[in-house]
Amino acid sequence: MSQVRTTDHDFQLRDGETLLEGLERTGHQVEYQCRSGYCGSCRIPLVYGKVAYKEQPLAYVGPGEVLPCCCTVLEPIMVDCQRIARVEEEPEDQFGFTGLNP
Numbered sequence: 001m002s003q004v005r006t007t008d009h010d011f012q013l014r015d016g017e018t019l020l021e022g023l024e025r026t027g028h029q030v031e032y033q034c035r036s037g038y039c040g041s042c043r044i045p046l047v048y049g050k051v052a053y054k055e056q057p058l059a060y061v062g063p064g065e066v067l068p069c070c071c072t073v074l075e076p077i078m079v080d081c082q083r084i085a086r087v088e089e090e091p092e093d094q095f096g097f098t099g100l101n102p
Contacts, residue, residue: 019068049077
């Protein structure tokens with residue numbers, strides 16, 4: 001699991017979860033369209049940390065930017081993104097499920 005810090009929240013990415021999915025889960029609103037690095041709509045500022053891409057995205061990624069839809073977080077990162085909704089994260093059980101219905 002990878003540690004993520006935003007402007008107003010800290011959280012851990014779950015196994016297999018993209019940065020975009022983690023941001024959405026924690027109440028952050030990030031614009032997106034393709035979810036696969038083609039369009040660049042989800043581009044957000046990377047304040048610190050390191051990410052990588054399994055395949056080079058087709059969308060332009062400038063210095064200090066990240067595409068949360070398709071990057072892999074390599075170390076603790078901070079992105080410039082704020083939550084629009086306060087979300088109470090449910091604790092995971094031993095199998096990684098939240099709530100009553102996995």
